[in-house]
Amino acid sequence: MTTPVLNHPVPTGREEEWRFTPMRRLRGLHDGTAKGDGKVVVSVDAGEGVTVETVGRDDPRVGKVGAPTDRVAEAAFSAVQTATVVTVPQELEPGPTVITVRGEDADGAAFGHIVIDVKPFAVATVVLDHLGSATYAGTVEVHVGDSANLTLVSVQDWADDAVHLAHQRISLGRDAKVKAIAVTFGGNLVRLYPQVHYTAQGGDAEMLGLYFADAGQHLEHRLRIDHTVPNCRSNVAYKGALQGEKAHTVWIGDVIIGAEATGTDTYELNRNLLLTDGASADSVPNLEIYTGEVAGAGHASATGRFDDEQLFYLQSRGIPEDEARRMVVRGFFGEIIGRIGVPIVQTRLLQKIDAELAKTLN
Incomplete structure (x- = not known):
């Protein structure tokens, strides 16, 4: 592929935004050496009344949310x-x-761009389901119109050899709501970068995430929420479990409250949960506040080992160890799963969690 002239070096x-990412595992997606001869197929099963189009990059709806903000996305x-x-x-x-x-x-790299446009006063659920083997860099832009409500679920259920870097840009209109859910199980390396931007007052963003890393996997979720207008809300809750040698997860939560964003209410x-030795998790919540007039702002982060006391308690009441371990992990993820609100996704998640745990128990 011919390397385009890009704005980002x-x-x-060594950069702050890349310091946790194993660059040698990106297969050239970051430096222009990736051969763009891979194949990724996009298909859509649309709800009744929803339109699906394939358009050229010169379509005015493409790039409307804003330009990509890192080298791979650009x-x-x-x-x-x-x-x-x-x-x-x-x-x-x-x-x-x-x-x-x-x-x-x-073997070869593939690139894609998806636009999700939810018009004013609409209520929609959209599931992005990533499957198969790929070296894939994709950009997604989401427009949520005034008083519209979108549940957006991004599932990364790739094969073990996949590398996936995604940049998601979400724009909220007046009194618009989005519930954006990231679910990551598969892939060799997955790096998701969702960003939220408010264009008018009353915007409400709920960002939920659930991930489960096995031996050798690198799963990275880097969020940025820019509060630039008054009286908007954001709530972020991500939970992850890790097992196996060199299983690695990264979570970065950047919330910026501008001087003009009075009345902001935010929490992340x-x-x-570390299930075995040899796994590691990095967690960095960042909160920048440039106004003293906020409704609420806070963050919390914790990483800990599997609670053997809980396991002992359940076993002492006659529950077999494998079932007790499954109950503890399901309980850990239960809050996030319960808030997803999409039954087919919730059922699939529980099945995936059980399958992941079976790897350790066996």
Whole structure:
């Protein structure tokens, strides 16, 4: 592939935004050496009334939310010639729309761009489902119109050899609401970078995440929420479990409250559960406040080992060890799963958690 002229320099891994990412495992997605001959197929099962289009990159809806803010996202956006645009019409409340992104092999790199446009007063659920083998850099932009309500679920259930870097830009209109849920189990290396931007008062962003890392996996979730207008809300809650040698997770939560963003109410939480030795989790909540007139602002982070006392308590009441361990981990994730509100996703998550735990128990 021909390397385009980009605004962002090639990252070295010493930059703050890249310091946790193993650069040598990115397969050239960051420095222009990746060969763009991979294949990723996007298919959409749309809810009734939802429109799906494939458009050229010169379509005015592409790039409307804003330019990518890191090198990989900029390179991916520069490489794509077409985009998938999913539009939910005004005041419509359709059934769930599922966008499947399926990789066919991981040898060559692939790039993609998806636009999700939820018109004013619509209520929608959109699931982004990532499957198969791929070396994939994708950009997603989401428009949530005035008084619209979107539940957006991004599932990373890749094969073990996949590398996936994603940049998600979410724009909220007046009194708009988004519940953005990240679920990451598969892949060799996955790095998600969702950003939220408010365009008018009353915006409400709920960012939920659940991840489970096995031996050798690197799963990284880096969030940024920019409060630039008054009287908006954000709430972040991510939980992760790790097991196996060199299982590694990274969670970064950046919340910025500008001087003009009076009345902001925000909180962010990250919890990590280490199930075995040899796993490590990095958790960095950041809160920058430039006004003294906020409704609330706080953060919390904790990483700990599996609670043997809980396990002993359950076993002492006749519950077998494997079932007791499953109950403790399900309980740890229960708060997040209960808040997802999409039954088909919740059932799938519980099945994946049980499958992950079976690897350790066996």
